[in-house]
Amino acid sequence: MTATAPVVGHPSHVTDGPMIVVREARYVYPRGRVVALDGLSIDVPAGQIVGIAGQNGSGKTTLTKLLNGLLKPTSGSVTVNGMNTGDWPVQKMAAHVGYVFQNPNHQLFATTVEEELKFGPRNLGVPDEEIPERVAEAVEFFGLQDVLALHPYRISFPLRKLVGIASIFTMRPRVFILDEPTTGQDHRTTGVINRLITRLGERGDTVVCVSHDMPLLADVSERLLVMWNAQLIADGTPREVFSDREVMGRTHLTPPQITQLSLRIPSRAGRPAALSVDELVDDIRGVSPAAGA
């Protein structure tokens, strides 16, 4: 960090406090008077990977749109990287909060993958001489060496999905919002996306991942939020949340199969749930009890 810290709102600015601060945020859709978010408060420290689970219509997408400033709270406040979203236009917020759409087709429009990767930083006003370095970093991180010159629609859907994330990555946001990153993906691609999310967290990026894919959330989230009827009804580690039968039952969410099994094995009664196959195998063999026991 240089002697003169960048001012709030500058793309290189990093807050000293929590990366995301939401205070009593409420959002009412203007026309239908539907309360989409009913007074939610959370703090997310920088570098945390947060999963959000919940049925459609429970308020997940409203929350993520409040985080990138696309929606402004009807009351309460949302602050990301020290910037109150109510005070900043969404274009300014985009330098700090990257939103990766579920369907990359809604996001990609350049004629080559390389142009796609350059578009975001250019749009943010990043000097031309800095852009190749950002592209190179993204190419390495996402393994896009072989497809740079290709049209985004000429590559497979799974690769296109990675390009969708990479084109946000080159904007170097502090926070990544991933909307259903594994929908419609096969096991192989899901594994790649899973590892990418973990690596983003390791770099110190903050990741908010909205998904119905419970094994993904069990794997990557350090913290899992559950939304129900416009409210946050659970906030804890995936192990805590998936073990909460009341919350799982009320929201009709199904923990990963291995987690469900771990909770039903009579000899493990009262012990914390397992989140992965390896964990439960070790636990049953008595090598090491599931973490948090």
Place this chain on the structure above:
Amino acid sequence: MPDDSAFISIRNLGWTYAATTRPAINDINVDIAQGEYVGIIGLNGAGKTTLGLCLNGIIPHMLMGEQTGTVSVAGLDPTELPVREMARMVGMVFDNPEFQMSQITAAEEVALGLENIGVPYAEMVPRIAAALELVGLTGFDERSPMALSGGQQQRLAIAATLVMKPTILFMDEPTSNLDPLGKEEVFEIALRLNKEEGLTVIVAEHEVEVLAQYADRILVLHEGELVLQGTPAEVFAQGARMTDLGLRVPQVTEFASALAGPGATGLPVTTDATLAWLEARA
């Protein structure tokens, strides 16, 4: 041995889309019995959808390409009959229900297929009511399809095929765009139609836990070829093979396999079976 009297009989089937060189499916041989519940798994691009499209004649009638081999569905040849005839027998449901909705009300959505084949109005009304009832959407007649939840939309898409009284329901990743509630709804309906109405159900699906629970048989496609088939227990016992193919087995099977060590047989594929298996080992 091939049984040419099978309900669905697929022989040496291949299809290469126009302007491509690699066949999307190649030399597929499989029989499916009436009333069977069959799951198809494979990586994206393995040929799952293409195989489905061969059943109702969309291939070769509506897509460009070259076919080899034969398909017979209830003694009929989809390459000979027009798609509108085959569509009465083979209902298709795709991954994005919104793309299938075109009408103002749910009842009109269901009516569309009947109108296309010229069913008289007096006969349409009870058939629409019966189809909506089968998917639990009685009373939704006048609702806009766009105002329904994803699960309801997908059930409506199923109703729109059921009204044609198909004997086969092919579903292509029917829940990949649905939330967990919608997913549960769709699989419950499919199971009920299979068990109670005797419908032959064929589902392409990535979620192996779901197929392990419901399917009588699993077909594994890889780069257009049928590389493995059998009951869920038979297919998912081959964990190493599945990993090689880029696929996975149910988490409980992976767990049991790790505990039992190499060469184990009789591995469970559902949670209930795994609990029983653990108890038997204790």
